[in-house]
Amino acid sequence: MDDDSMEYPRKYCPGPDWCEDNELYDIGGLHPVVIGDSFRDGQYSVVHKLGYGGFSTVWLARDHRAERYVALKILSAAGSRCVNEIAIQRYIRALGMSFDDLSITKIIDRFSFRGPNGRHTCLVLEVAGPSLNFLDKHSLKLRPDSVRDLAAQVAGVVRKLHTNDIAIGDLSTDNILLKVKNLSSWSEEEIYQRFGEPEASEACPTREGESLSSHAPRYQYDHIHFGWCDLDVLEPNVTVADMNEAVYTGSNPALHSQAESSAANRVYAAPEWWFGVNQKHTKASDIFALACIFFELRTASPLLPAYAMTDGAEVIQLLLGEAPQEWKDLQNDRDEDQQVELLSHEECGSESLDIKLAAVGKWEPWHYMTPEQRKQHFFDTYDEEERNDPDKDINIERDSSTRPPPARLSDEEHHDLKDLLSRMLTYLPEERITIEEVLQHPWLNKRYDDLDDQTAPWICRYDRGFRYYNATEWYRAYVLNVDPDSGDKAENGGIWRLDEENPKFENGTFNWDVFYDSAEDIWYDAVESQEFESDAPEPEEADEEEEDPQESEEVMTDSDEEEFSVTKLLGLPVDSDDE
Structure with a gap:
């Protein structure tokens, strides 16, 4: 004590x-x-x-x-x-x-x-x-x-x-x-x-x-x-x-x-x-x-x-x-x-x-990740001693929710x-x-x-995770594995899926370098093509109905x-x- x-x-x-x-x-x-x-x-x-x-x-x-x-x-x-x-x-x-x-x-x-x-x-x-x-x-x-x-x-x-x-x-x-x-x-x-x-x-x-x-x-x-x-x-x-x-x-x-x-x-x-x-x-x-x-x-x-x-x-x-x-x-x-x-x-x-x-x-690539993927990244990056070190100020719940x-x-x-x-x-x-x-x-x-x-x-929620960032058709199809005809996302998602059936895993370990490179490619591809959809990653977009001030x-x-x-x-x- x-x-x-x-x-x-x-x-x-x-x-x-x-x-x-x-x-x-x-x-x-x-x-x-x-x-x-x-x-x-x-x-x-x-x-x-x-x-x-x-x-x-x-x-x-x-x-x-x-x-x-x-x-x-x-x-x-x-x-x-x-x-x-x-x-x-x-x-x-x-x-x-x-x-x-x-x-x-x-x-x-x-x-x-x-x-x-x-x-x-x-x-x-x-x-x-x-x-x-x-x-x-x-x-x-x-x-x-x-x-x-x-x-x-x-x-x-x-x-x-x-x-x-x-x-x-x-x-x-x-x-x-x-x-x-x-x-x-x-x-x-x-x-x-x-x-x-x-x-x-x-x-x-x-x-x-x-x-x-x-x-x-x-x-x-x-x-x-x-x-x-x-x-x-x-x-x-x-x-x-x-x-x-x-x-x-x-x-x-x-x-x-x-x-x-x-x-x-x-x-x-x-x-x-x-x-x-x-x-x-x-x-x-x-x-x-x-x-x-x-x-x-x-x-x-x-x-x-x-x-x-x-x-x-x-x-x-x-x-x-x-x-x-x-x-x-x-x-x-x-x-x-x-x-x-x-x-x-x-x-x-x-x-x-x-x-x-x-x-x-x-x-940043970090913004493209869902909270679950960020948590996984924390556990892969920091060992238990580092996660509990007060000098590092690592808070998984707080930092994984970065909007x-x-x-x-x-x-x-x-x-x-x-x-x-x-x-x-x-x-x-x-x-x-x-x-x-x-x-x-x-x-x-x-x-x-x-x-x-x-x-x-005037106010709305961020839709956390990959559903919010569907910048281009290529992005939707490759990353989210969304069927371009039906608009439905397949159960086996693209590079975001963190399991060993995901092709981005190598020898049982997720390749984060490939992940980050892919995220950057996605963003620059979207910027260059200017094919943003109405609900894509323009943070000024909104999802809620407008208020009637009273x-x-x-x-x-x-x-x-x-x-x-x-x-x-x-x-x-x-x-x-x-x-």
Whole structure:
């Protein structure tokens, strides 16, 4: 047993990967919820789970008074002591801004109650769908013009907040949610038919024979996986969620927070945060994060890789080049453990924006393989010791599910997107363009006719595996062994079949060199012949029916309206108690 486990012994056996850490259920922690629980004198009853975070769980609930579905965000007892999101929304309302024109998840109601782990604040929010990061998790793709439409919507929200001196702070694809069509007419049975019934896992203590404490949940639930459901429940419209990191940036000193901001999601943190120049949320830091979101939506990959969570300064130097000299000089004045590692002149800029954009839509032999074939390749390539080596970061399930690349960038779109992102991704915050300039940029206002097929659905699933890539008749016949007359695929497929009857096996071993050469030949043959079929490997193609956007609206209500004041803005509101 290692030192950490001796110092912090687990009270509960670890739950499934799809639920929050059950160690968070303790005094000051999360509130244990059971499907069917009701709150606020029975007004809200829990129907399903929407998600969770380190400081809250979010539940789909029925509001029996208003006859609608709402999202209950139940904060941890410790996190309930300072809810900045309430103060920010109160400030927005005090300014006279219309929530009908501001796409943020609005607080419809709020209350507090006491549970076994303390007093919890519960925010009643409009129901929204999955965050934009679910696209990658569920192998979903967006039509290129839909990407730009959604990007413009997010930028529109940022503009309205920036105009009123509010910086969002925690701007990421995690906190941008697709809207769902109005669910209020659905019964609970229909909810379960569409989304499936909540999968429950019983919690159990680590010590055998010991009973669960009152602090622990009886069950933990899997949340709704929108990517596994019918996509017609989603709208091509977004709302920005979780304004708890938002800050006032105007000239009124009474409204300024004295606390130093943290990078809630470091993958989207601006250079000045990483270099220790300015660690407060600003409008300029929002612009940098917004550029990361634009890149991620269009390319289906993050601008700054996951290891930016710990080595962000290094990643930013690889992307943007050498840091300003004054930033370099600043490192000499910092404590050794706070100094940023400065890369060599040759390393800086080696993974530039231009290089990243040039790779968008590039097809590799790996993309032609089904997940099963990729898994087989892993087992053939790496022995058990290599597969279990944490330094190699080999995850067969994750890597074998790599989806095809997004739609290629035309020369025109490449030029426009590079120009926009270059203006947003700068070292010096004062050199970044404003949100007004972002919204006026051609990339958000053009239609690229060579890419924007209006007949394709705005969102659809990748059809994983070889069925998706049937570029030419020769390809279909040779690789997939599809009968050109009937269109049926024979049971004994072409080079993709991984069994010893496959002619690509030599002495009982599959010849991967031949496989890769064949895949390359297939691709180049398809490109040269230009005989793409309508459902062939153009990633901008789609398979689902088009949506009819229908916006659902909720009315912002508050049982205890009161006059706006600076004191109330900065403090926790006085809420009602449901004991």
